[in-house]
Amino acid sequence: MVATYARPPPVFVQGSGSWLWDIENRKYLDFTAGIAVTGLGHSDPEFADIIAQQAKTLIHASNLYYNPWTGALSKLLIEKTREAGCMHEASRVFICNSGTEANEAAIKFARKVGKAADASGDKSDIVSFNQAFHGRTMGALSATHNPKYQKPFAPMLPGFKQGTFNDVSAINGLVDEKTCGVIVEPIQGEGGIYAGSEEFMVALAKRCRQVGAVLIYDEIQSGLSRTGKLWAHGDLPQEAHPDILTTAKALGNGFPIAAVLVTEAVSDKIKLGDHGTTFGGNPLACRLAHYVVSRLSSPELQEGVQAKSKVFKDRFAKLQARFPDLITESRGRGLILGLQLTEDPAAIVKAARERGLLVITAGTNTLRFLPSLVMTEEEIEHGLDILEEAIAATRL
Numbered sequence: 147m148v149a150t151y152a153r154p155p156p157v158f159v160q161g162s163g164s165w166l167w168d169i170e171n172r173k174y175l176d177f178t179a180g181i182a183v184t185g186l187g188h189s190d191p192e193f194a195d196i197i198a199q200q201a202k203t204l205i206h207a208s209n210l211y212y213n214p215w216t217g218a219l220s221k222l223l224i225e226k227t228r229e230a231g232c233m234h235e236a237s238r239v240f241i242c243n244s245g246t247e248a249n250e251a252a253i254k255f256a257r258k259v260g261k262a263a264d265a266s267g268d269k270s271d272i273v274s275f276n277q278a279f280h281g282r283t284m285g286a287l288s289a290t291h292n293p294k295y296q297k298p299f300a301p302m303l304p305g306f307k308q309g310t311f312n313d314v315s316a317i318n319g320l321v322d323e324k325t326c327g328v329i330v331e332p333i334q335g336e337g338g339i340y341a342g343s344e345e346f347m348v349a350l351a352k353r354c355r356q357v358g359a360v361l362i363y364d365e366i367q368s369g370l371s372r373t374g375k376l377w378a379h380g381d382l383p384q385e386a387h388p389d390i391l392t393t394a395k396a397l398g399n400g401f402p403i404a405a406v407l408v409t410e411a412v413s414d415k416i417k418l419g420d421h422g423t424t425f426g427g428n429p430l431a432c433r434l435a436h437y438v439v440s441r442l443s444s445p446e447l448q449e450g451v452q453a454k455s456k457v458f459k460d461r462f463a464k465l466q467a468r469f470p471d472l473i474t475e476s477r478g479r480g481l482i483l484g485l486q487l488t489e490d491p492a493a494i495v496k497a498a499r500e501r502g503l504l505v506i507t508a509g510t511n512t513l514r515f516l517p518s519l520v521m522t523e524e525e526i527e528h529g530l531d532i533l534e535e536a537i538a539a540t541r542l
């Protein structure tokens with residue numbers, strides 16, 4: 147294995163609901179959901195049955211032909227998005243395999259729209275923001291202005307500009323006639339759980355419309371009911387809705403699949419042969435995602451996310467009161483939450499794991515909480531008991 151990850155010792159062999167078991171049969175409560183992936187929990191029985199059924203029926207036939215599921219999933223994504231009061235002009239979908247690939251498609255689509263508006267090729271700049279994370283392939287990486295990720299692989303692609311997240315006053319100078327696309331996470335995940343302010347998102351959308359730039363929301367981490375709304379931007383007024391939305395992670399509950407939702411105006415500019423993928427949109431992945439979207443778009447599940455969020459936040463306030471020198475702030479919505487610490491959380495993460503809780507970090511010294519959306523309130527309390535004990539143990 148190429149040494150791209152510093153892994154701790156446990157070898158995970160089994161999962162069920164919000165729990166994982168390692169090879170030595172130790173049990174862990176999972177506050178990570180595979181980094182916002184297993185929204186429905188591990189090894190959901192119905193999901194597993196669908197895998198088996200569809201695997202015995204048809205796994206792959208290629209995008210050269212129709213199958214029943216790519217279209218069905220596309221239609222469901224558009225219907226549920228509109229029903230939820232999100233991206234009101236969502237009209238068509240391109241299916242691919244991973245988050246970074248969805249963002250590559252979004253960047254290419256924005257460039258194509260730019261070419262249609264200005265044949266000289268001058269309208270080709272892509273704007274993104276500090277602390278953003280859009281993926282590790284060259285296009286998405288070029289929009290991820292973090293030296294840690296970019297420097298070893300420089301040079302980046304030309305035409306990528308960085309702005310300051312939530313800086314309203316800088317928008318007009320940043321996004322101009324040369325901008326073909328702006329990509330932004332409504333809530334930055336890897337960056338440390340920072341939400342875009344309504345003022346910022348509205349001003350950004352307005353500016354995009356003024357200069358004819360495509361507004362791309364990267365909802366790869368924040369989407370699919372993680373905030374309690376189908377998409378995190380569901381809290382924003384319609385004028386801030388995007389022209390393109392990218393989703394991945396929870397879409398396949400662990401089976402690789404991603405999707406790019408676009409308006410008709412964007413779709414119009416994409417012609418036969420402009421983009422493609424061998425695996426993307428295969429019937430197995432699409433049937434699974436169809437099931438996942440049906441479950442995750444349920445209003446009852448979304449109400450549950452809000453209630454569970456409150457359990458976290460109430461306990462966060464108590465933790466902050468007990469450890470005021472360590473915890474300075476809690477951030478986030480629904481079940482995408484962060485606790486800002488004054489020091490590196492590594493020792494706490496290790497102490498928690500040794501006590502049977504998996505938790506991850508983000509940004510600078512932020513503890514990140516992305517549990518499954520089906521975790522019970524009792525399980526959350528149990529996990530937070532472990533976290534409190536782990537923090538106390540590192541204070542001795």
Ligand SMILES: Cc1ncc(COP(=O)(O)O)c(C=O)c1O
Binds near residue numbers: 244245280367368394
């Ligand atoms: C907001 C966001 N965009 C893009 C990506 C990249 O997704 P993937 O790892 O599936 O390529 C991630 C992954 O963490 C993400 O959080």
